[in-house]
Amino acid sequence: MISRRKALRAGAGLAALATVGAPSILHAQTKTLKITTWGGKWGEVMKATVLPAFEKEFKCTVSADQAFPFLPKLQVSSKNDPIYDVLHANSNEQWNAVVEGLVMDKITAKEVPNIADVYPYAVSDKIVGVTIFTSAIGLGYRTDKGLTKPTSWKDLADPKLAGSRGGYLIPVNSLGQAHLMMLGKVYGKGLTDLDAAYKALEALKPIKLVDFTGQMEKMLLSGEVSMGVIHDSGVYRYEGPNMQPVDFASPSEGVLALEQVLNVTPGSKVKELAFGYIDYMLRPDVQKLLAEAVWYSPANKKVKLAAKYDAKLLTTPEKVAALIQPDWKWYNARREDIDARVTKILKG
Amino acid sequence: MTTAARPSPIAWLIAPAGLLFVLFFVLPFAVMTAMSFYSGNPVTNPNAFLTTRHYERFIFDTAGIFHEALWSTLRIGLITTVVSLLIGYPLAHWMARMQSRLGHALVLMAVIAPMLTGIVVRTFAWMTILQDKGVINTTLIQWGLIEKPLPLMYNEFGTIVALVHIYVPFMVLTLTGVIGRIDERLEQAARSLGAGRLRAFVEVTLPLSLPGILAGSLLVFALSISAYVTPSLMGGTDVLTLPMLIAQQVGTSFNPNFAGALGVILLLVSLAIVVAYNRILARLAGGQGMA
Numbered sequence: 001m002i003s004r005r006k007a008l009r010a011g012a013g014l015a016a017l018a019t020v021g022a023p024s025i026l027h028a029q030t031k032t033l034k035i036t037t038w039g040g041k042w043g044e045v046m047k048a049t050v051l052p053a054f055e056k057e058f059k060c061t062v063s064a065d066q067a068f069p070f071l072p073k074l075q076v077s078s079k080n081d082p083i084y085d086v087l088h089a090n091s092n093e094q095w096n097a098v099v100e101g102l103v104m105d106k107i108t109a110k111e112v113p114n115i116a117d118v119y120p121y122a123v124s125d126k127i128v129g130v131t132i133f134t135s136a137i138g139l140g141y142r143t144d145k146g147l148t149k150p151t152s153w154k155d156l157a158d159p160k161l162a163g164s165r166g167g168y169l170i171p172v173n174s175l176g177q178a179h180l181m182m183l184g185k186v187y188g189k190g191l192t193d194l195d196a197a198y199k200a201l202e203a204l205k206p207i208k209l210v211d212f213t214g215q216m217e218k219m220l221l222s223g224e225v226s227m228g229v230i231h232d233s234g235v236y237r238y239e240g241p242n243m244q245p246v247d248f249a250s251p252s253e254g255v256l257a258l259e260q261v262l263n264v265t266p267g268s269k270v271k272e273l274a275f276g277y278i279d280y281m282l283r284p285d286v287q288k289l290l291a292e293a294v295w296y297s298p299a300n301k302k303v304k305l306a307a308k309y310d311a312k313l314l315t316t317p318e319k320v321a322a323l324i325q326p327d328w329k330w331y332n333a334r335r336e337d338i339d340a341r342v343t344k345i346l347k348g
Numbered sequence: 349m350t351t352a353a354r355p356s357p358i359a360w361l362i363a364p365a366g367l368l369f370v371l372f373f374v375l376p377f378a379v380m381t382a383m384s385f386y387s388g389n390p391v392t393n394p395n396a397f398l399t400t401r402h403y404e405r406f407i408f409d410t411a412g413i414f415h416e417a418l419w420s421t422l423r424i425g426l427i428t429t430v431v432s433l434l435i436g437y438p439l440a441h442w443m444a445r446m447q448s449r450l451g452h453a454l455v456l457m458a459v460i461a462p463m464l465t466g467i468v469v470r471t472f473a474w475m476t477i478l479q480d481k482g483v484i485n486t487t488l489i490q491w492g493l494i495e496k497p498l499p500l501m502y503n504e505f506g507t508i509v510a511l512v513h514i515y516v517p518f519m520v521l522t523l524t525g526v527i528g529r530i531d532e533r534l535e536q537a538a539r540s541l542g543a544g545r546l547r548a549f550v551e552v553t554l555p556l557s558l559p560g561i562l563a564g565s566l567l568v569f570a571l572s573i574s575a576y577v578t579p580s581l582m583g584g585t586d587v588l589t590l591p592m593l594i595a596q597q598v599g600t601s602f603n604p605n606f607a608g609a610l611g612v613i614l615l616l617v618s619l620a621i622v623v624a625y626n627r628i629l630a631r632l633a634g635g636q637g638m639a
Contacts, residue, residue: 069599076604079392096602100393163480169585172600208502209585224481335601340411346585 031060033273035086036070045293054280074102085268091259092174095328098128103263111275114282119320122299126325129263132281133296135231136255144245145226153186153251163206166228171339172211178256179229181326186253202345220246231258233295254324384608402609421589425573428511432568436519444527459517471581474510502584510578519564526560558633590614
């Protein structure tokens, strides 16, 4: 027979369990969207404004992973229950992901209505998923070193810049990879002319190489390099009180696109919500907020930026026409050979 | 239950360490080794098959970079170890023989202090000192001693300087313990029997401190061949080590299987070197194995 004391104790225990269990029951009713996103200023704006507003409107919670690299984590998670619902990555990684069946190969205006308003580059055949922003890769240079503003990619090869020009470790940086293809276009028959690109790369030695863009910004700011390959936002963000003697130049041969691409994982359990998130990120007000925070060019044609951003970013069909989109599928398929070749060229 | 069947209290104390070792070394290493023999991830990709192609890729090295990467990893490890030993030994000897407790504590603090700062921070500090617009080059140019900056970093030299700075404390701490336990009277006896200072050191103290040299060198060697942050920040394009290649394979080439193979190869090669080193030192010390 159960004594009174025992019964009371059991009752208290049950009550305690129920209290502990309650939030998780509530939690199960709200959907969770698992996304990847950048850190830095972008991450601050996302966490402070963009994501809370999304959670409120779509009555969900968003769990955002900012710890790069994302793709290896997606690779080891189950395809039926992937670690992310939406993958935010640059275009070359999205192409790596699609080859392994980790992301969808096409997203249309049917799933994401705002796609109807994006510039063609955002959903071109060079993109898997949807581009929400782009940067332009061109040349960053010091304005206090007596250099004339570069007008061509060939200006980086100026002998005066020996040892003070900057580039990337091509195997680990997509700006370096895009620049290599651009060398093929400028010095050879086109973006896929690797022989011409290798020759041109050899001619850029001695060159200082870094593995990520933040490092290139640092080298430009410290004067360690006088001219280097960089994306426009990496230069424009030093404005106002942070003004530095650096500027960005768009070479006449065209600028390379550094796209911020969103894509949905095929195994996502909350696909509708995932598409809703992409649609939300393409809304003109959200696009304006983020574009002006980090100097990214919005993919949505209808966005009206403040004058100072509008003057510099790619916000008209004419300006957007200067964007060159590399064929990452082609590049990734040859990647091992290219990595080995450029490593040998740049070593020593 | 009998008392004899009960595990000893020591076993219980060792259990957490053992569990950690199994969970965070044996198990991951086994998974990595298994992965290195697959074409893809067998858990998520049903088409993944068993293959030795990752090892073949390394062994035949048609790309011509992998053997060089292995060699430069080992070279950087060896030079870092030797330099750390040359810097660390006199310091450790001085510390071990110091009479003043306060002096000993102060030197110990000085040795340990750099370890209180993260490796990334220390490496960045070296960058501001050694880069072309860094402290050394700017000063020398200002004084008119040189016209062009000296190539102090983005090469093996800079990498080794930073690695030595990071790993000398490991060498010193290991050696101090061993040298401190050597009976000073043995050296005094040798000297009273007519040996000079140098001879007494070479024939008495040095052989007795071999176990410390072995342990310290192995520690520094293991740490420096597996270093990733320092070579990638200080080395520029001149330095490509296996840990950098492994990170590249996982993080940007998305080929964890090849990365696994590289990891296994690095471990096997370093094990072989450690065994050989142990043998040689044991022979020098009079035929006993020491580790």
